[in-house]
Amino acid sequence: MSKKVFVSTFPFCRTSPNAMDLLVSNGFQVTVNPYDRKMKPNEVAEAAKEFDALIAGTEDLTPLVKVTNTLKMISRVGVGLDSVPLTLCKEKGIAVAYTPDAVSPAVSELAVSLLVDAMRKITYSDREIRKGEWTRPYGERIGGSSIGILGLGRIGKRVASHLLGYLPKEILVCDLMDKNDEIEQFSSLSSNMYKMNESLGKNWNPTVIRQVDFETLLKESDAITIHVPLSDSSKNIFNAKTMSLMKSNAVLINTARGGIVNEADLYQMLKEQKISAAAMDVFEEEPYKGPLCDLxxxxxxxHMGSCSNDCREDMEREAAENVIGFFGGGSKVTFAPEY
Known part of the structure; x- marks a missing residue:
């Protein structure tokens, strides 16, 4: 009897049928999220409780894992595992896999795009024109600024490499791990860029890259971009108290997870102009319909960090390959770090 796979993530195979074709050609029966939106936890639990495998997005899977007696494998389309109850999965013998590399190019590019947008007030200017206004707002450049990166993992490192081309004064790295080796590599790259541009008559200094603690990151950054997973230690780490340490002209970018930034506190900080601007791609409740829309x-x-055609296709294909590899006894399965 063929294995049954439920796909809860949305969208799935929007631009390419490759992942679906892989599953079907390997004998799996596939049922896809029927809602055309992110499923709610109880909806996932009800829909997928009798399936053998789940291809999941960021839905909270705790209710499903609690009630299922048939599920053997969860394959996350993406890198974050905060929505997966890993301890409970282990207790019930449910394997968990993910796609940690495919998402990085798309998320890192979106983060830098939002950084430029927020600092230069691009979206703000677009809104003015649509209202018949024309103030030509001034903004800040990445070049010459201090840019903070919270989390120098797969995505954070790509962000840092993109930023070097903008010639920031410095990149401040905050991470729980010692990142001296990575920082040395980026410093060498910055020096080589300096030498190349010096020969062209450019008048600038190499970007300084240094690791700092969280308080220093808050106080000295002109912009901060977040690239850490949601955990007990990172939940609400950006709150009224911590954001009050930021510069009044600073911007905050979150393409990581909802819940890392306290949304009510962010609303007050922005409304009272205690920080200049922010960009949010992720929210505690999605789709988002809250008061931040008024700012x-x-x-x-x-939540479109992963939504480039190529990266989304790669993520979906790798998630399907994880399912196929797991049930086929093959080695091509990227299990979660805890497994």
Missing amino acids: ENLILTQ
């Missing part, structure tokens, strides 16, 4: 100095996007 002009905030850019809102639809």
Whole structure:
């Protein structure tokens, strides 16, 4: 009897049928999220409780794992595992896999795009024109600024490499791990860029890259971009108290996870102009419909960090390959670090 796979993530195979074709050609029966939106936890639990495998997005899977007696494998389309109850999965013998590399190019590019947008007030200017206004707002450049990166993992490192081309004064890295080796590599790259541009008559200094603690990151950064997973230690780490340490002209970018930034506190900080601007791609409750929508100095996007055609196709294909590899006894399965 063929194995049954439920796909809860949305979207799935929007631009390419490759992942679906892989599953079907390997004998799996596939049922896809029927809602055309992110499923709620109870909806996932009800729909997938009798399936053998789940291809999941960021839905909270705790209710499903609690009630299922048939599920053997969860394959996450993406890198974050905060929505997966890993301890409970271990207790019930449910394997967990993910796709940690495919997402990085798309998320890192979106983060830098939002950084430029927020600092230069691009979306704000677009809104003015649509209202018949024309103030030509001034903004800040990445070049010459201090840019903070919270989390120098797969995505954070790509962000740092993109930023070097903008010639920031410094990149401040905050991470629980010692990142001296990575920082040395980036410093060498910055020096080589300096030498190359010096020969062209450019008048600038190499970017300084240094690791700092969280308080220093808050106080000295002109912009901060977040690239850490949601955990007990990172939940609400950006709150009224910590954001009050940021510069008044600073911007905050979150393409990581909802819940890392306290949304109510962010609303007050932006409304009272205690920080200049922010961009949020992720929210505690999605789709988002809350009061942040009323703010002009905030850019809102639809948890679309992974949503480039190529990266999304790679993520879906790798998630399907994890399912096929697991049930086929093959070695091509990227299990979660805890497994």
